[in-house]
Amino acid sequence: MTLPELFQLSLHEAGQGLRRQEFSVVELARSYEGRIEETEPHLGSFIALAEPSLSHQAQSLGPSTGQKHSWLWGIPGGIKDNICTSALPTTCASLSLEGFVPPYTATVVSRLEQAGYLCAGKTNLDEFAMGSSTETSAFGPTVNPWDSSRVPGGSSGGSAAAVASGQVAFALGSDTGGSIRQPAAFCGVVGLKPTYGLLSRYGLIAYASSLDQVGIFTRTVYDAALVLQELAAHDAKDATSSRRPLVRYAEASPYDLQGVRIGVPEECFGLSIQPEVSDVVRAAIRALAEAGAHIELCSLPHLPHALAVYRVIAAAEASSNLARFDGVAYGQQGHGDTVGTMIRSGRSTFIGDEVKRRILLGTLLLQRGEGSSRYEHAQRVRTLICRDYERAFSRFDVLACPTTPTVALESGQWADDTCGLGEADLFTAPVNLAGLPAISVPCGLSGALPVGLQLIAPAHKEKRLLGVARAYEECQPFDGNRRGPLYGRRR
Amino acid sequence: MNFIPLIGLEIHAELATQSKLFCSCPVAFAHQPNDLTCPVCLGLPGSLPVLNRRAVELAVRAILALGGEVNPLSSFARKNYFYPDTPKGYQITQHQYPLGWGGKVLVEGETHRQKVGIRRIHLEEDAAKLVHEGAGDGPLEQAQATLVDYNRSGVPLIEIVSEAEMETPEMAQGFLEEVKQILQYTGVSHGRMEQGSLRVDCNISLRPEASLSWGQRVELKNLASSRSLVRALHDEIKRQEGLLRAQEPVLPETRHWDERREISVALRGKETESEYRYLPEADLPPLLLERSWIAQIEANLPQLPGARRRRLTEQYGLSRYAARVLADSRSLADFYEETVANDVDAKLAANWIMGELMHQVKERRTTFCQLPFAPAALARLLSMTADGTISSAVTKKVLDRMCKEDIDPVEWVETKNLTQITDxxxxxxxxxxxxxxxxxxxxxxxxxxxxxxxxxxxxxxxxxxxxxxxxxxxxxxxxxxxxxxxxxx
The missing domain is CATH 1.10.10.410 (Arc Repressor Mutant, subunit A)
Known part of the structure; x- marks a missing residue:
């Protein structure tokens, strides 16, 4: 058996190698550089690659000091391009922000920098994180590393594809209705969306402020715990940031599943799920049962309304959050004799159709005729959905369900999916409404495409969530197929 | 037919904080444009607001001083509109759940006395300042360029909304002056209309004397001083009376007061609430205040101007006029009372302070707290006046000298041999x-x-x-x- 290439190592393995001085940071960086060079023309995971290059960054890290480093020291990572970095432009994949270099860096990125990570670049996304395919990016789509005719999911498709193909060891994304978990499932990697407020949103360009959360892509659950450990701490610059005491997520050892109560929402196996996906997820849940977990069906009665509620809230908040992209202050300039015509021209020309649709929809939804706006109605139903979860968690430690109803779709299928009317977010968006932590773990293949198992935990129970997810990883012995593109040459 | 005006005021007061409402940029008047800015108050993408605790404290103080009720649970909202002074495309304000409800202010003048109700008081951020270049004194349309100064963006404001129950421009002015004085007494705001740290908009409707139904409300903006408030209101009453007499409709609109031409110009039709598309500000958690903290702020309120004036008349036998003059600011009233506390005749002290000393303070463009002598020194001087040791003319001379340099009046009179010649x-x-x-x-x-x-x-x-x-x-x-x-x- 040939030795694995360095980029194939998990974050933890690479970190160990560096600690034991089996290879140097520069060697590790060069390996990733080579992989990016090999795969990027074909994948399109990045909007911008970092300057200076990974190996230059590695050289300026200085010599290893052994055990004292963070696990992220010398590890290449990707940053979704809606997270501000002062060293690289931050575009949200939109012409309306083209060339915008923020004068500040997001808190999550600063923490990675303090840990000594290497920035590989800014990863592609659906414009302003609105989409499920990374096809609405103004700078071109990203393709699924498993099958170039398919989408990587979205909106954090660039981050998912980069981690899956070995371009980076981990990546940051953002998750408003599933934008981390869905592409993680489509690309066969681990995608963690923490509890709302656990990771600072300072520097994350807002889509829907009450739903947005920064999250993590890795190849293993333990890697996700290591990155989470580095990022989770109160941030005085984010008023919604949690003030809870720090938790040692890296110590989240695999749970002994004996006696762990896992609820399976029956609503998730209803109508629109592909039977093959359903089979793979059922098999995964059986595996959990065989490892000793107590599995039982449960009900989230308001789940069927969740997607509608999510769409209303997300569009309404987006219409407000995106008002600042007026074609005057950022990106390309609008033209006109008056402020009004200037804004109109800028917003008409430099904002993509999907984003425009959601802004218009949100504007309408916030209008108050007689009585409440639709947004206010949706907020009330949101409360009911939160209560459903509370009730479920009084009986169960975690919930398990599919991450997505389908495997990765063919490119172009989202063209008609206006305002997220497809059902890619069916199982993920309700979790954002309740602000809960959830993780998508690869759980097998349907045909030649990966399927994700979603685990959901009560707020701030990331340690439990990661423990159960690690236990699941262990009861599924390592299977090369699960990480297909990591080992493949470009197809 | 006679018409009865009903006037309501919206007073915006800048809070006297060191830093802005949602970021740590300093608040300062007359600074280099756009110097006092950061990603938050420039509304850069990805930036987030963090509430200034001191601003909340001052707002709570204002609510209590104006006799209102502090909401222990309030929340912030976004008011969405496109305008270059609003870099985020929305203003963070309070809508459904303001920090304060209710309140009453007693307005007393020579001819009027009324308790004017306050509807609500809420916290919000100020917008940036637009500077119109090239228009000179001419109308706005002649401006060649409009520049934006974001130093003011995010400065903390409270908006005080009165009930529409004042019937004369003079009463509205009295209300404005009283509110301003209360805000200054409590240290909530500098209340300087000329610097824009206090601004007032008003709404006014006229109804026929015999009718109980309300007339159409018109809003007046750009009132630079309490004098322009009075003039604009008189002008607007005349305008609306004319329309009503001619049986023409009064349109719901916002009118801009042109200070130079002394007329108001229609600015735009009044926005309705739904056009602002209010939504909860998800970036700020609800504001939960501890009752003990509110109680503590209440306990530390100073005596308010009304009570102070009453005390000056009752305790020192001053006229209502003298009490009003001396209670104009807290520092002046303090100065007066400390002087009197040193065994000087209260009326003598009042006359000297309101007369010569106030003249000196104005002349020297200083304030009572910045004078080089303490009230006790003034008391020593006036004691000599009272018992005939020195004449009024000498008193005035010595007082002038005291305003210039730190001298002891008694020693000065002795060494300069200034005692009164009574022989x-x-x-x-x-x-x-x-x-x-x-x-x-x-x-x-x-x-x-x-x-x-x-x-x-x-x-x-x-x-x-x-x-x-x-x-x-x-x-x-x-x-x-x-x-x-x-x-x-």
Whole structure:
């Protein structure tokens, strides 16, 4: 058996190698550089690659000091391009922000920098994180590393594809209705969306402020715990940031599943799920049962309304959050004799159709005729959905369900999916409404495409969530197929 | 037909904080444009607001001082609109759940006295300032460019919304002045209309005397001073009366007061609430205040201007006019009371402070707290005046000197030998000399021109460097004049 290439190592393995001085940071960086060079023309995971290059960054890290480093020291990572970095432009994949270099860096990125990570670049996304395919990016789509005719999911498709193909060891994304978990499932990697407020949103360009959360892509659950450990701490610059005491997520050892109560929402196996996906997820849940977990069906009665509620809230908040992209202050300039015509021209020309649709929809939804706006109605139903979860968690430690109803779709299928009317977010968006932590773990293949198992935990129970997810990883012995593109040459 | 105006005010007061409402940029007037900015107050993508605790404290203080109720649970909302002064495309304000509800302010003037209700008080961020270039004094449309100064963006404001229940422009002015004074007393705001730290908009409707239904509300903006408030309101009452008499409709609109031309111009149709598309500000958690904290702020409120004025009349026997003047600011009222506390006659002190000292303060463009002497020193000076040790003229001279440099009045009077001359023999010598030297004045007095006496008094005072006791000078002069006239005849 040939030795694995360095980029194939998990974050933890690479970190160990560096600690034991089996290879140097520069060697590790060069390996990733080579992989990016090999795969990027074909994948399109990045909007911008970092300057200076990974190996230059590695050289300026200085010599290893052994055990004292963070696990992220010398590890290449990707940053979704809606997270501000002062060293690289931050575009949200939109012409309306083209060339915008923020004068500040997001808190999550600063923490990675303090840990000594290497920035590989800014990863592609659906414009302003609105989409499920990374096809609405103004700078071109990203393709699924498993099958170039398919989408990587979205909106954090660039981050998912980069981690899956070995371009980076981990990546940051953002998750408003599933934008981390869905592409993680489509690309066969681990995608963690923490509890709302656990990771600072300072520097994350807002889509829907009450739903947005920064999250993590890795190849293993333990890697996700290591990155989470580095990022989770109160941030005085984010008023919604949690003030809870720090938790040692890296110590989240695999749970002994004996006696762990896992609820399976029956609503998730209803109508629109592909039977093959359903089979793979059922098999995964059986595996959990065989490892000793107590599995039982449960009900989230308001789940069927969740997607509608999510769409209303997300569009309404987006219409407000995106008002600042007026074609005057950022990106390309609008033209006109008056402020009004200037804004109109800028917003008409430099904002993509999907984003425009959601802004218009949100504007309408916030209008108050007689009585409440639709947004206010949706907020009330949101409360009911939160209560459903509370009730479920009084009986169960975690919930398990599919991450997505389908495997990765063919490119172009989202063209008609206006305002997220497809059902890619069916199982993920309700979790954002309740602000809960959830993780998508690869759980097998349907045909030649990966399927994700979603685990959901009560707020701030990331340690439990990661423990159960690690236990699941262990009861599924390592299977090369699960990480297909990591080992493949470009197809 | 007579019409009754109903006036309501919206007062925006900048809070006297060190830093802005949602970021740590300093708040300062007349700084280099756009110097006091950061990603948060520039509304850069990805930035987030963090609430300034001190601003909340000052707002709570204002609510309590204005007699309102503090909401222990309030929340922030976004008011969405496109305008270059609003870099995020929305203003963070409070909508459904403001920090304060209710309140009442007693407005007392020469001709009026009314308790004016307050509907709500909420916290919000200020917008940036637009500077119109090239328009000079001309109308806005002539501006060649509009520049945006974001130094003001994010400065903390409270908006005080009164009930629409004032019936005269003068009452509205009285309300504005009273609110301003309360905000200044409590240290909530500098309340300087000329610097824009206090701004007022008003709404006004007219209804026929016999009718109970409300008239159409019109909003007036750009009122730079309380004087322009009064003028604009009078003008608007006349305008609406004219329309109503001609049976023409009053349109719901916002009108811009043109200070120079003294007319109002229609600006735009009034936005309705739904056009602002209010939504909860998800970036700020609900504001939960502990009752003990509110109670603590309430306990530390200073005496408010109304109570202070009452105390000045009751405790010191001052007139209502004097009380109003002396209670104009907390520092002045404090200065007065500390002076009196040093055993000086209360009215004497009031007269000197309201007269000569206030004149000096104005002249020197200083304030009562910045004077180089303490109230106790003024008290020592006025004690000498009261017991006749020094004359009023000397008092004035010494007071002038005290405003310039740090001197002790008692020592000064002693070393400069300024005590009043009350000795009849000494003064008689001077009086006789003056009478001899000023034959012309004596002559005109003899011819019945009593003003000549004042001139002679002045001469004597001059000759004694103001030390002569004026009443005695009068007596001696009259005696001397009578003698010379006798001699003459």
């Amino acid at each position: 009849q023999e000494t003064l008689s010598v001077v009086v006789d000399r003056i009478l001899k030297e000023n034959r012309a004045a004596v002559e005109s007095f003899r011819q019945g021109k009593s003003k000549a006496l004042d001139r002679l008094v002045g001469k004597v005072m001059q000759a004694t460097h103001g030390r002569a006791k004026p009443r005695l000078v009068h007596v001696l002069l009259r005696k001397g004049l009578a003698r010379t006239i006798d001699e003459h005849e």
